[in-house]
Amino acid sequence: LVREHWRQALPGADFERHWHSALQQGWIDGTALPVATPRVRSAPPRPSVTEPDGLLLQWRADPALHDGHYANNGWLQELPRPLTQLTWDGAALISPALAERKGLREGQRVRLTRAGRSLDTPVWIQPGQPARAITLFVGQGRRDAGRVGNGVGVNAYRLMPDDGAFAAGGVTLEVLDDSAALASTQQHHNMAGRDLFRETNLAAFQEDPHFARPEPVEEPISLYPEWDYPDHAWGMSIDLNSCIGCNACITACQAENNIPIVGPEEVRRGHEMHWIRVDRYYAGPLDDPSMHFQPVPCMHCEKAPCEYVCPVEATQHSSEGLNEMIYNRCVGTRYCSQNCPYKVRRFNWYHYTETTAELATPAAAHNPDVTVRSRGVMEKCTYCVQRINQAETDARNEDRPLEDGELRTACQQVCPSEAIEFGDINDRHSAVSRAKASPLNYAMLEELNTRPRTTYLAGVRNPNPAIQALEEREAPA
Structure with missing residues (x-):
């Protein structure tokens, strides 16, 4: 087809010579575009916020879809956004102060109007958002993205200035009567008095390096026998000082382990299927909080509560310390999920992986080394056991x-900040063993005596003293 196209585009008796010459040199003579002289365009003036409602509208690329190039990728549509934890439908971000002033609640629809053009969108109350700024993410609301991306969210480009500026004033906000049910994977934003995420500043750490475990925890006696692991004993360490909450580990795990896409309705029901989640917590005032991110996969507990309650022994402990799932034994009682204090097990409510399903991943995209699960089966993180077996x-x-x-899990491999270490804890010189020997090492909910193989390195922050003093001086009494 290519050859015939150029035979017609380059008529003449000497076509073969031209054809082979083009193949050899990599271009076709006489087809170059004219030379263009670029011009530097001056930056648009700083937008004014002293207009109608005193609001500034700003546009940002979607953390998962970018400018819309990836709107038809179901993995990315269902990926929780790092700050909001929203999936699928987008929303306009507003500050708690603006929400209080306008009487808005999360999911309520508003009409944003600028320069004679309007856009109806739900809102999301985001701590740390500037008081008079509204943020819209571009990349959604496409009409011809494909069967997954068509009609998802709203088209934020509709209100963008003609000069392409990413901020503009002169915006009015009208509160509408209806609301949208947004699909978020996190409905709670505090730790309810538990020390799930542990962090301190540098001065406090230097004073007490063992702050993460202030008192030696005496290992409780267990009713269940102890086991030796003479060969390998796999474990993981996650550095909370390094995690930036990008959620790349979620999509890497989804691609590696054939985790299905369930769609916004199921996410709203709390039926998301991701094997790893990244919890996000706030600390400090609503208008300027600090944010903390904590990845939570299966803990592969040494004394796993899920194993004791399964009536068909579908979840068992391996000879290398992995908490394993035998899919063809599972009868879907979900007792294991009820007994898991970390809530990291996922249940197949439907035949998500059928190729005829509306949002199913094509079979060609499946990892052939990982079993595809069916309806009624429980699943969870396996420490990428297929990679362990291959290595x-x-x-x-x-x-x-x-x-x-030489053995790396999918989440570890993709992490841009190298926050995850995985390996053999029987090897005292392994990276994961060195991490677990740190005074910052602690286990989540270790008081429950589950003895998780996944542990954390507590965060140590070193804020700029000048900025910290300025914030303390300007803070209200």
Whole structure:
């Protein structure tokens, strides 16, 4: 087809010579575009906020969809956005102060009007949002993105200035009577008095390096027998000082383990299927809080509460310390989910993975090394057991020990800040063993005696003293 196209575009008796010459040099003579001289365009003037409602409208690229290029990717549509934890439908971000002034609640629809053009959108109350600023994310509201992305969200480009400026004044906000049910994966925003996320500043850490575990925890006696792990004992460490809450680990895990897309309605019901979540917490005043991110996969507890209650022994402990799921045993009682204090197990309410389903991932995108689960089956993080088995097999075939670092889980591999370490805790020199030997190491809910294989390194912040003093001086009494 390419050859015939150029045979017609380059008529002449000497076509073969031209054709082979073009293939050899990589271009076709006489087809270059004219030389263009670029001009530097001056920046638009700073928008004024002293107009009608005194509001500033600003546009930002969607954290998952960018400018809309990836709107037809179901993995990214269902990926919780780092700050809001919203999936699928977008919303205009407003400050708590603006919400209080306008009497707005999350999900309520408003009409934003600027320069004679209007856009109806739900709102999302975002702590830390500037008091008079409204933020819209571009990339949604497309009409011809594909079967997944069509009609999802609103088209924020509609209100953007013709010069492409990413901020504009002269915006009015009209409160409408209806509201939208937004799909968010986190409905709670505090730790209810529990120390799930542990953090301090540098001065306090230097004074007490063992603040993460202030008192030695005496290991409680268990009714269940202890087990030795003579070969490998897999474990994970997550550095809360490094995690930036980008949620890349969620999509990497979804791609690696054939995790289905469930759609916004199921997410609203709390039926999302991601095997790892990144909890987001706030600290400080609503207008200027600090944010904290904590990835939570399956903890692979040594004394796993899920294993004791399964009537068909579908969830078991492996000889290397993994909490495993035997999918073809599971009968869907969900007792294991009820007994899990970390709430990291997911249940297939429907045949999500059928290729005929509206939002199903095409079979060609499935990882052939991972079983595709069906309706009524519980699933969760496996520490990428398929990668563990492959690495162990390769090392055994080559008659050598498994080297630290050659085995990486999907979430570890994709993390841009290298917050995740995974490896053999029987190897005292492994990176994960060194992390667990840190005074910052602690286990979530360790008082429950679940003895999780996944532990955390507490955060240590070092704020700029000048900025900290200024904030304290300007803080209201």
